[in-house]
């Protein structure tokens with residue numbers, strides 16, 4: 187089954203109050219690990235690639251890997267382009283088989299954010315069942331090509347959120363509520379739960395219409411994650427955790443096996459470690475058994 191529309195997948199999650207894990211991958215081993223873990227737990231899945239790995243491997247290669255993995259998997263899987271601020275590259279990835287595109291024009295003025303987001307929405311909807319995620323307000327930290335200082339980050343205004351959703355026609359919405367990319371400096375970051383609750387009620391209160399995304403998912407405490415999901419976050423992004431797992435596991439393996447020259451064994455150890463992290467997140471998000 188496997189290749190599906192992200193909006194449909196996330197509307198179900200919104201209605202049933204769980205979140206689909208959206209996991210950033212930079213290579214084939216990570217993608218395989220994420221898919222295998224989700225299959226074992228029967229969880230719907232969003233594979234994500236941000237702009238740098240999409241350019242490094244090329245959208246065409248990522249698109250083919252995704253299709254190959256997704257078509258044979260017994261769970262629904264989407265391929266999402268994460269945080270792309272370049273309208274043309276968004277279109278290129280949509281052409282290459284990504285099923286879900288995030289245009290991140292959140293650093294632009296409100297009207298320009300709407301204009302660029304709508305251009306991508308119109309293009310993707312003309313092309314077929316390709317859903318589009320837009321962002322309003324800014325998430326601090328560094329995600330690939332997008333850098334936002336903590337004091338520059340702006341939380342999403344609920345009234346503007348309604349206008350943004352309606353005027354752009356986006357399928358999925360990322361409101362900035364105080365989460366951050368990268369590693370949190372404190373164990374207890376200040377998140378604006380009330381803001382998320384209000385936005386969720388305004389947009390999805392009558393019936394689920396536009397699923398909400400939580401960015402900067404790494405490093406939040408389990409009770410915080412569950413609260414964000416219960417308040418209406420139904421796509422939960424995890425990137426930093428998987429980068430650290432990849433690099434730390436590779437480093438540890440090579441340190442312990444300095445005289446061994448067998449790349450397959452490094453890959454196998456990375457795969458197991460990533461699968462462990464994905465199982466953790468899927469358990470927390472409540473998406474196991476929902477495929």
Ligand SMILES: [Zn+2]
Nearest residue numbers: 329401402423
């Ligand atoms: Zn993000």
